[in-house]
Amino acid sequence: MTESLRNRLALAPAASATARAKLEPERAGPAEREGSNENVLLAAIPRKQYRGLFARLEPVALTFGEVLFQPGDAIRHVYFPETSLVSLLTLVDHHLALEVGMVGREGMVGLPLALGVAASPFRALVQGAGAAMRMKSAHFLAEMRQSPQLQAAVCLHTYNLMAQVAQTAACNRFHVVQERLARWLLMTGDRVRSNDFRLTQEFLSHMLGVRRVGVTMAAGELQKRKLIQYSRGSIRIIDRHGLEAASCSCYEVVSSRRC
Amino acid sequence: MTESLRNRLALAPAASATARAKLEPERAGPAEREGSNENVLLAAIPRKQYRGLFARLEPVALTFGEVLFQPGDAIRHVYFPETSLVSLLTLVDHHLALEVGMVGREGMVGLPLALGVAASPFRALVQGAGAAMRMKSAHFLAEMRQSPQLQAAVCLHTYNLMAQVAQTAACNRFHVVQERLARWLLMTGDRVRSNDFRLTQEFLSHMLGVRRVGVTMAAGELQKRKLIQYSRGSIRIIDRHGLEAASCSCYEVVSSRRC
DNA sequence: CGTAGTTTGTGCGTTGGCGTACATACGGCG
């Protein structure tokens, strides 16, 4: 049964329609497109160039559970999350998925294109609904050629992502579920800049690559320690400092690299 | 005891002097620098440019156990392995190391420099003694600016490395030691283009992030199944096909990406 | 308001790997 559930999620990872509809719909509006919610990579582009660029950027509202790429898919658009959050998953044995990185407003989805490869090795799954900008692949490549600032920002993001993926690898190897869960919640909280989000334990189990029951017990323990609070698909961080203490050192390692 | 051993290796991962000396010394000579042993990235540079480049390339013999970078170290040189093999390790909790990628003649060590960051997040540990070319960081950056071909090759390698790290992450999460050991041996064999190499189980345990005893048992099983043969620091693959069957699917996933 | 579907909780037995300790075997060096 667990197996079949995993299978379902791996092949059609969208949540149920009802679950989708209620996930932070108010964040998806294009109203907040400006200001500090702007994507960091786009912000790196000088304002003069940006004016021309703007015509090629298309605001999109990403919905929870949406899959932007599957491994091997041709990359037609690149995405620049603003208030949204995208998970990068590695698939293995055709039915298991593991999150290896997350991309928010500090990065982009479709990075391989910048490296000259038109296919992603990951599944890109929208994990936090919200706003993003997107651009056709050809346009993005043209912009890259024109803007050294964009190139530099993309390179830095590539470096950070690589470091994040590697740290996640080690973390998954050495740390127990509870620590990893705490880290995941903190990192997600950082990126969506909010302390509560809507996620089921089932979903979390696929991110962390463990059984759903494992999440239940880890989350139960964290709740008992008054660090988080949750019920039926919503989780709230109520003691950020405590949660940092409960998480493994990987959290500060990754988040301190933020530059 | 295990702890203290790990500690020792983490802080001073060089093997004993005797172990070092005997590890494939004949491969380190600069004699084979030419031809199909050449590094793939360097090979991407057109021969005209290469002539000028050559003056800035310095042949070096990498010895087993040598550490090229520690995490956070400034990158002074970049390395282009030819017959040598370098492991990239993520350190965690100050005493545990885990291999997240390996770089042979298909890549370079010091990649972050190409991304505009002068520090590596990894430890780079020479895992297969042999020849390499190296270049001062400043020279490498200059070459990058001059040669679009080199840029493209480096980008492709970045992509491949990212995919490899991610696959390793998932592999470490889902597969048992025996499968991972088989995969590791195959990947190493591919890169040094040989079926036997000199490595202790202790060393392997740090690559795979498991106890030495775990390696003993996994290797014992593989030997019982006539796939490998080993004794006192040397391992030989005697049935490549069988070993592929015994390894997890990650091997073919990663090695098929080779392009 | 009740029912169906989703989400969370609990309870097994099993297992792969951990930490530790100690025993054996090999091989280079005096």
Add this chain to the structure above:
DNA sequence: CGCCGTATGTACGCCAACGCACAAACTACG
């Protein structure tokens, strides 16, 4: 040749997580 350091093998208790099964609670919708 014999010794000592290094490498490998074996053993034991332990635990986190596994796979599976089913119970309980909540919510949305008819």
